[in-house]
């Protein structure tokens with residue numbers, strides 16, 4: 482049995498029935514990491530000894546009759562989640578040696594079930610990017626074609642699944658960072674509703690947009706992992722006090738009569754033919770199962786990227802002020818005085834993209850410009866939110882592409898940040914509206930590259946998008962295809 486290819490659900494059954502141990506599974510994945518990492522670079526830190534110790538503890542627990550869904554399951558986390566005792570870099574030189582004194586809530590919940598942490602995954606620096614190229618630890622490569630990026634910012638989270646180095650992973654999504662890499666790497670990625678999962682202990686990028694979510698091999702695993710991390714956390718005041726439903730009830734083949742909206746503004750002329758074909762094919766599959774399609778309009782879509790890059794950079798400039806070499810971050814040496822020390826620490830610790838965003842955000846917030854940029858963007862954000870609430874009066878969910886093209890080549894967009902920003906057009910509006918979205922494998926491109934399908938749900942409508950995603954998955958086997966590595 483190839484232990485590194487199994488899903489959470491499959492592995493859980495085997496662990497529970499004592500047919501395999503967590504130690505042997507963890508060993509199999511560590512071995513896989515060892516043999517593939519030189520080609521992929523999905524990990525910033527591999528924690529082999531800690532992982533094996535946790536696996537041993539999990540096996541003990543299982544022997545005592547306590548096998549919860551995640552007990553003994555080897556996972557990996559984007560390096561934006563604080564992990565007590567294991568360094569958290571956020572892919573920045575700024576935090577190269579940072580060891581957090583506590584665990585992020587999402588990880589703490591998995592750990593309390595006995596999940597095994599294999600290590601910390603590569604990403605764009607401070608989650609700013611769409612390609613995993615802005616990491617201070619080198620770019621991650623796409624397992625389907627190592628000349629290409631895995632997408633970003635949670636590129637390591639998706640690439641490690643596609644390279645079969647971890648059973649499941651967590652990422653974060655501020656403007657598409659779970660869904661877009663999932664799409665490019667042939668995985669399932671779920672961005673829950675803002676407030677569904679605690680952000681406590683997750684390094685902040687843009688706090689009004691950031692959200693934690695699973696990256697997995699299939700829809701079932703996304704539901705299982707979401708179940709384990711969702712719910713109110715007294716340590717994050719933006720996590721809502723709302724009952725977490727039983728997501729496993731969504732795992733049934735049932736879209737009969739479901740109304741699915743196709744936003745006119747997302748199906749523009751000139752959409753990449755491979756992406757268009759994947760969407761047409763997905764629509765046909767879902768229609769065949771009894772779903773009903775309705776064209777809807779999200780009229781402010783065109784303003785979403787501009788609006789996002791004002792709000793996200795403004796919040797980032799404020800959040801990243803804490804890295805000044807005193808309380809947090811890299812400290813420059815041999816400097817004269819406090820101000821020079823802070824300036825030189827920031828100059829040396831942050832990479833080019835992070836600096837660009839801090840400058841853009843600081844500008845948008847500066848007096849005299851605040852009303853023209855930041856305040857205006859907040860108003861546009863409200864219009865975008867209203868677009869979705871209007872559409873959801875007519876339909877249950879929306880179906881759209883995740884990204885305008887399959888994975889692009891490494892280096893293709895780095896010289897032109899605007900091109901990179903525009904590639905997030907289909908994912909950003911979901912974050913601005915605070916709603917949920919899932920990316921799952923649709924028909925691959927003619928050249929065999931994965932292409933994701935996005936299903937967008939109402940606030941706290943994860944059950945409905947999971948149900949539609951599960952139904953779609955039943956009719957296809959694209960999620961079972963594996964990158965030849």
Ligand code: GLN
Pocket residue numbers: 608609610611633634653654655656657658659686793905
């Ligand atoms: N690519 C977007 C950005 O660069 C989104 C990143 C994210 O979701 N963290 O900001």
